Amino acid sequence: MTARTTSLRLRLAGTLGVVFLIGMVALYAAAMSYAKLAADKSYDRLLGGSALSIAETLSILDGKVQVDIPYSSLDMLSAAPDDRVFYRVVGPDRRTVTGYPDLPDVPQRRSVRSDSDTSGQFYDARYRGEDVRFVSLAREIAQPGTTGWVYVQVGQTRRARDALTRDLVFGSLAPILLMTVVALGVVWFGVTLALRPLGRLSGELASRQPEDLDPVVTPVPAEIAPVVDSINGFMSRLHDNIDTLRSFIGDAAHQLRTPLAVIQAQAQLAEDGDQGDMRGSLVAIRRNAAKLTRLVNQMLSDATVQHRSDVRVFAEFDLLATVRQSVREAVPMAEDSDVRFTSPLAQAPMVGDRVMIGEVVKNLIQNALTHGRSEHGEVSLMLVETPDGYLLSVADRGKGIRPDDREQVFERFARRNNDEPGAGLGLAIVRRAVESHRGVITLGDREGGGLLVEIALPRRARRS
Structure with missing residues (x-):
């Protein structure tokens, strides 16, 4: 039974949905930042105008700073009826002339100011448990007996600003949200349309005869x-x-x-x-x-x-030991056999399929004993090392195989004539096993008469 996982359509649509969601969060953060900046600019103009209106009433009388808070200066901020307004005027002696004496100080107060600096310094601070937006203006007093700077500080709570920020954010995100929903619907339709070939492919395979x-x-x-x-x-x-x-x-x-x-x-x-x-x-x-x-x-x-x-389940084994064991298993199967195995090697490590290599050796021996028997000869096997791997040779003293027939004998049930013993499977088995190890098998003539079979095997057979 086929293991089922999540629908491909759901996975594609879900991935795109996550991308859209991340985009929505990024757009929300950008819209919030822009809306806050826009709200601050809008209300900062009123806050700055109020402070400037108070600063214009500053005067010196008997060496003391005088200020007449005009009603219009605070009336400018009446557009935000839910907000509270705070102000303070500080004289050259750093004492509060009028207003709320506990207003927070201006952060990083500028050391140099000019008469043309009428824009003021805006900043946010906590005051009486609320977030308050402040502006601070500085005016230089230069009269006989009194010189220095006078500071006008006006603050307004952020309720109206925050409300305007929310309106701007929601107003801009509503169309984006609608477009996102529409886009997800289009994506779902597009994914369904794109996956139709899979349905046709499945239908064709399901309707086929076995x-x-x-x-x-x-x-x-x-x-x-x-x-x-x-x-x-x-x-x-x-x-x-x-x-x-x-x-x-x-x-x-x-x-x-x-x-x-x-x-x-x-x-x-x-x-x-x-x-x-x-x-x-x-x-x-x-x-x-x-x-x-x-x-x-x-x-x-x-x-x-x-x-x-x-399946090609390859592992490391000793080729020399495998050949010896295969010779012992194959020789008792024949009568009057004369099989000799020699090798100058002490061991022959190889990566491959030990069982297949054993079948190769046994089939070569049986083939030599069946077709290569001679009254004055023997079957000899030799295993030597080569630069690329190993060379296994099997030689007999039979009639040999003509060059024109050597390719044919590798076919299943192929025999040169019907009078020969055997089923014609031995060399076909050998060739398949050798080629599965990326090896090479060649047939030749043995010196003095007979057949010589040589098999070149790499030390490490590849699985692919």
Whole structure:
């Protein structure tokens, strides 16, 4: 059963939704900053005008600073009826002339001022439990007996400013929020439309018959094309494997049918004949049973190599020990065998599939014993080290193989003539196992007569 995860449509729309949400937060922060700046500029003009109006009433009488707070100076701030207003006038002697004496001082008071500096210094501070916006103006007094600076400080709570800031923010974010919702709807529709080819692809695959392994031809976007190519590649390999399996089953059935029929016929003759005929029938039965056993063993070996060459579970092993063990397992299977294995190596570490390499050695030995027997020769194996890996050679004293026939003998159930023993699987098994290790197998003539099989194997077989 296919493991199901979150819908691709939901994942795409969710990702875009998160992006939109982050954008909304960023826009909210930008809008809040801009709205606060706009509200401060708007009300700072009134606050500065109020302080300037008070500063214009400053005068010196009998050496003392006099100020007449005009009603209009505070009336300017009446546009914010919920706000409270605070003021203070400080004389050259740093004493409060009028107003609230506990107003907070001006932060980082400027040391030099000019008569043209009428804009004042604006700042925020906490006063009586509220956030208050202040402005501070400085006027220089230069009269006989009295010189210095007089400071006018006016403050207003931020209620009206904050209300204006909220109105500006919400007024600007409402269209953005609406556009975001519309954009998410468009994205959802666009994602649904973009994923329609997947639905068509799924429908085509679901409607196919089990034996239909033709390539998928449904048009798909470029991003999905690699998936379709992978599916087509998989179906192509599956088609090849099924054809190979069908061919193997057909050939195997044909190969098995003959020795079984002979065994059955010889058994019938032994049952109906006299004692002399019985002995000949038993010899024939034993000979065909041995042939059938050899065929079954090769078929099992072929199935093992084919499976392991597909999965390719490679690990480090000692090639020298594997060859020796395979020789011990293969030699007792034959009668009157004369097999010699030599190697100058103490060990031969290699990364690959030990079981497949063992099948290679056993099939080469059986092939040499079956086709390369000679009264004056032996089967010799040698393992040597090369710059790129190892070279395993197997030589016999048989008739050898003509150059024109050497490629044919690597095919399954391929024999040069029907009179030869064996099923024609040995070298096909060997070639598949060697090529799965990125090795090379070559057939040649042994000096003095016979067949020479050489297998070059790398020290580290690649999995890909």
